[in-house]
Amino acid sequence: SASGHKGITKQYPHTPGIDAGGIVEMSKNADFAADDEVIVTGYDLGMNTDGGFAEYIRVPADWVVTRPRGLTLRDCMSLGTAGYTAAVALYKMQALQQDPSMGPVVVTGSTGGVGSLAVALLAKAGYEVIAVTGKSNAEEYLKHLGASRVESREFVEDLSGKSLLKTRWAGAVDTVGGTTLSMLLKACGPEGTIVSTGMVQSHALTTTLYPFILNGVNLVGVGSAGMDMTTRKKIWKLLEEDWNIKDKFPAIVKEIKLEELATNHVETILEGKNMGRVLVKI
Template structure:
């Protein structure tokens, strides 16, 4: 390959941003790097921000977004990888300030690249991607604090999003009783089919309460929204409960007392899937491989699209109109 196709975002002279599929030259291989021919990527909220010119995500344009990339090795400057080997890259700086998975070719440091677990296709890896890694890290945090299926129900907020829906599928496969917080009634039946036992609508957790603690309902929670819903969740955890947080769709702010922490002994743990050590990320891929059966159950939550359809779906995810995972067929 001398050239490849990529979905590129360009900053215009008037400060606006344009999006187009363009042809780019395949770069020369750098020392310590790997060239990957990308088969699939996915749409994450961070991709939508990068694609619309958010300088908090991507500083310089033109730029190719895509924080997920699954494909095969084209060339490697290290002996760790061989040509044709199926691999996946998620997080780090991919798709932020390093051209990402919306291009048919990426060049990344070898330390960012993971060989796919046996039995995983590049499509499987992209469906899971950052959402699967993040959900797995959240579950790992729950397990580390002693939460198990016997502890009680686990609430997942932002349940129809990529991380939320993936967390539900994984938790249900592990035998947890899963509850969901969602503002999308049209997705309730789909959530139940994924393994949810009880659903709470947006009105039930979105109103701020002056009470320092609420009735204990959940042994644990995986939260993707932050803000008032997270405050209410923390106030409603059972003694020794844990909330793993990874998002801020509602708000990055918390306004509450320390009483749930010191009177019920609850835990609030944060999850970062971008800069997590490579060894931990590899362990999460192994964890997902152990629960690979969820992929068949999750298939109805996957919407495949082509590079040319990205503008439409980027607009949808920014407006909250996407459920599950949007899979981008790149090559």
């Protein structure tokens, strides 16, 4: 939306912002009343519906979640769609029996929003995390979040041309796609799960069936924007309780004012130079 992609946002000018947290001003739905603290992440918010970079927004009631009691509105927005996506990735991995005893889990794009929060969540859940990054100055940051190892992008590159490789990890949360996702599949251990959450490198995937039919590898996606409300509330409950990573927010989250957003932050994010999350205070 911020880059003017017509496949995402069809009408401009437009107010972006795919996350919002605030206080209900008025509601025609019995589930919500004035002064309730609520959050919205995903759905069409910030795409074809004016988003969170506004003082007031109007959204359907079935997009809205009451703020979890153990999290403040700031905590919820520190997580936002990125944290929710990372949590869904972990939720799906565990549903497919991914266990810390199986070995390390790789996180690609590990300094981005989804990547940073995936590192912290996986570490909180007891997994050994290998954080992959193209940033040479990120090791201290990633180890603070819980990464056991920090590797360069070359760690997940493969020039062998082979269809299957020796096991190097037990699973992965991938934000990159393309040849990196192909490599993650080739070198994943038996019955491991690779979760695809992004396509920063490429939307294309070239692979063979060998990882799936010889090693039983699972490839799953995260369509967090439109996930059903029952599961959505369950994920937020986990983020409130068992997967609470509030102690990592000071390192992950930078708070700015709305007027600062257009000066350099949008371009920094689009160019992949940002680390962690940017929280916009309206």
